[in-house]
Amino acid sequence: MVSRLNQSLLGYFKPCYKRGGNLGHPIIGSHCKNWVFHSFNGLIVIGSFLCFMLAMAYWHMYVFPGPPAAIPIYDVPERAHSKSECNFFVGKWIRDENYPLYNASECPFAERGFNCLANGRKDNGYLKWRWKPENCDIPRFNVHDVLEKLRGKRVVFVGDSLSRTQWESMICLLMTGVEDKKSVYEVNGNKISKQIRHLSIRFSLFSFTVEFYRSVFLVQPGSVPKRAPKRVKATLKLDMLDDISKEWIDSDILIFNSGHWWNPGKLFEMGWYFQVGGKMKLGISTTGAFKTALATWASWIENMVNTNKTEVFFRTFESSHWSSRTQQKCKVTRQPLSKINGKEQSPFSDIIQNVVKNLSVPVTVLHVTPMGAFRSDAHVGTWSDNPSVPDCSHWCLPGVPDMWNEILFSYLFSKEKISLQ
Ligand SMILES: *[C@@H]1O[C@H](CO)[C@@H](O)[C@H](O)[C@H]1NC(C)=O
Ligand SMILES: *[C@@H]1O[C@H](CO)[C@@H](O)[C@H](O)[C@H]1NC(C)=O
Numbered sequence: 001m002v003s004r005l006n007q008s009l010l011g012y013f014k015p016c017y018k019r020g021g022n023l024g025h026p027i028i029g030s031h032c033k034n035w036v037f038h039s040f041n042g043l044i045v046i047g048s049f050l051c052f053m054l055a056m057a058y059w060h061m062y063v064f065p066g067p068p069a070a071i072p073i074y075d076v077p078e079r080a081h082s083k084s085e086c087n088f089f090v091g092k093w094i095r096d097e098n099y100p101l102y103n104a105s106e107c108p109f110a111e112r113g114f115n116c117l118a119n120g121r122k123d124n125g126y127l128k129w130r131w132k133p134e135n136c137d138i139p140r141f142n143v144h145d146v147l148e149k150l151r152g153k154r155v156v157f158v159g160d161s162l163s164r165t166q167w168e169s170m171i172c173l174l175m176t177g178v179e180d181k182k183s184v185y186e187v188n189g190n191k192i193s194k195q196i197r198h199l200s201i202r203f204s205l206f207s208f209t210v211e212f213y214r215s216v217f218l219v220q221p222g223s224v225p226k227r228a229p230k231r232v233k234a235t236l237k238l239d240m241l242d243d244i245s246k247e248w249i250d251s252d253i254l255i256f257n258s259g260h261w262w263n264p265g266k267l268f269e270m271g272w273y274f275q276v277g278g279k280m281k282l283g284i285s286t287t288g289a290f291k292t293a294l295a296t297w298a299s300w301i302e303n304m305v306n307t308n309k310t311e312v313f314f315r316t317f318e319s320s321h322w323s324s325r326t327q328q329k330c331k332v333t334r335q336p337l338s339k340i341n342g343k344e345q346s347p348f349s350d351i352i353q354n355v356v357k358n359l360s361v362p363v364t365v366l367h368v369t370p371m372g373a374f375r376s377d378a379h380v381g382t383w384s385d386n387p388s389v390p391d392c393s394h395w396c397l398p399g400v401p402d403m404w405n406e407i408l409f410s411y412l413f414s415k416e417k418i419s420l421q
């Protein structure tokens with residue numbers, strides 16, 4: 001990934017250097033050559049004048065070093081990656097009245113459970129924040145540009161319900177640029193539900209699909225061996241990628257997540273244990289198992305996915321804001337947190353980053369853990385489809401997942417060599 005970034009950096013700086021040179025001597029030199037001067041005095045007057053102008057030009061460049069600060073859009077030359085120090089994931093949230101970017105009630109693919117306003121949330125300040133990386137801006141979302149760039153492509157999200165949220169967010173963002181809403185449909189006529197394994201939304205006017213595959217662990221469930229202890233009700237084969245993974249291969253943009261299901265409450269307490277090489281591994285911890293599963297994922301990526309065609313992303317752990325460890329109590333705030341006190345850390349995110357770092361093929365980590373850590377104001381809370389159970393894991397739509405997509409789009413479309421052109 002580093003080498004790719006460097007390539008795009010060089011691509012941007014080269015024309016800049018050339019332009020910088022043109023502003024100096026060469027222009028004056030070539031013009032001078034063609035001029036005919038009838039008198040020596042005239043030459044001195046014009047020469048002094050040119051020197052004065054040159055000095056003024058340098059002074060101007062010194063005092064006003066660049067164009068006025070503005071948020072770039074995708075096709076202006078000064079894109080996010082042209083600032084070498086820019087890390088999209090180190091920054092802060094700033095108020096921005098241009099948000100939100102869509103109305104979930106007008107998007108048929110935003111599920112009711114995430115539409116906090118429709119479920120009775122009264123304060124709407126949480127909708128008006130933009131993520132501002134420390135050393136650059138995320139290019140402003142330009143729906144028509146993105147729709148064109150996605151033409152003919154296949155975008156595939158794989159993971160848990162937080163992946164489904166990002167999938168819905170992307171569809172809603174893109175639908176703001178489509179006038180005929182009926183031209184966007186689920187290819188099998190399926191409705192969004194929590195258990196469904198595959199959903200594919202087709203943007204027929206642009207011939208692309210945005211798909212979601214539910215695979216909360218990314219690896220395959222297995223059977224229970226005969227002599228397994230009684231507490232084992234189901235198993236996960238940590239060394240076998242999910243059997244629907246063959247359907248992910250032929251995509252252009254492939255975005256993974258996993259993390260929230262790797263906890264004792266969703267595994268051991270429900271009778272789920274791990275297998276490796278056909279043998280039960282009862283002692284393995286949830287994070288140890290996650291590490292093994294990601295190694296399986298990594299070798300699948302290296303051996304099965306053509307990363308010349310497919311841009312692969314892995315989103316890190318999405319911060320949650322429970323007030324107790326048992327995930328039964330939480331309070332959604334009105335304002336983002338100003339201090340995150342270590343919430344930007346997650347063992348799952350560390351594992352993801354380490355595994356991706358070690359890959360022999362390019363994969364981009366969408367490290368959303370720190371940015372989410374601030375947003376204790378943006379969870380669905382009790383404004384969900386099940387208000388009796390508070391929820392400080394999922395996010396309201398519109399909201400934080402929109403920013404994940406804006407970052408994803410800027411990764412995709414501010415690179416030059418990407419196959420998406
Ligand atoms: C969103 O759309 C619905 C339905 O068209 C409308 O009633 C509501 O006022 C809109 N909300 C906002 C915040 O614009
Ligand atoms: C991907 O591109 C590289 C460099 O152009 C090439 O060496 C490699 O064989 C390609 N891989 C596949 C699977 O096409």
Ligand SMILES: *[C@@H]1O[C@H](CO)[C@@H](O)[C@H](O)[C@H]1NC(C)=O
Nearest residue numbers: 295298354355356357358359
């Ligand atoms: C990185 O890859 C090497 C070689 O494939 C392997 O030996 C090592 O265990 C890997 N490290 C991690 C952290 O995955």
